[in-house]
Amino acid sequence: YSITGVGTVPVGRVETGVMKKGENVIFEPAGASGEVKSIEMHHEVFEMAEPGDNIGFNVRGVGKNDIRRGDVAGHTSDAPTVAKEFTAQVVVLQHPGVITVGYTPVFHCHTSQTACTFLDLTSKIDPATGQPLPDKPDFIKTGDAAIVQIKPTKPMVMEEAKNIPPMGRFAIRDMGQTVAAGLCLKVTPAK
Known part of the structure; x- marks a missing residue:
């Protein structure tokens, strides 16, 4: 719940x-x-x-x-899963610059609003096939879809979207706008 x-x-x-x-x-x-x-x-x-x-x-x-x-x-x-870290698939909807490792916007998931840090940009996703591309990106920008590793700055509940979709989807907000959206693929529990 x-x-x-x-x-x-x-x-x-x-x-x-x-x-x-x-x-x-x-x-x-x-x-x-x-x-x-x-x-x-x-x-x-x-x-x-x-x-x-x-x-x-x-x-x-x-x-x-x-x-x-x-x-x-x-x-x-x-019990609900408290995430130490999680792997997510994100789509950058609108961002004035580029997103790199270390970027820490606010993730809106269920009723939680928690700042989370991009730890790793694992791979971009080929828009034609939906498959991960082999080269590790240095950054992602508007229009890109990617697999990323995320770490919440404080404890938050996150579930894998395939198990409980409403608890595994999120919007990423920064500068007064929604910059990206995504879903959780895999959670590393805090305990």
Whole structure:
């Protein structure tokens, strides 16, 4: 589930799985966990919530200061993945210059807004075939698609797009505009 953590109760959209009253959930990267006491939609109380539901919920033992916007809740048995690094496929939509190793724009993924650093430009992607090109690029620019290695500057949840698409897609923003978009191919977990 992707959670925004606004106000006195966490609110968000169930992206995958089913949340049931009485089960234990964990918020990552905060690490706070507890039992779901109640689930509300449109001021009505429900026993469970399914993908697509926008809910507010109470968790016993988790206060409003324990979690923040961008945290993701999941079952304690299958906790959301906190990424140490991740491999992504990105498309540069509009950038006034070039993107090189070390570039650190803000990645918008689910409800998280986290600055992330380009660690490596692995390969450009041939637009005709969709296959990686053999030569390692020194930079990428507007119109390029590439496989890149990314490191968040602080803990953030990122899932592989093939497993949970809404939690593995992102927009990259800088200078007040969306400069690139992409999807996560592989995550190196922080723990």
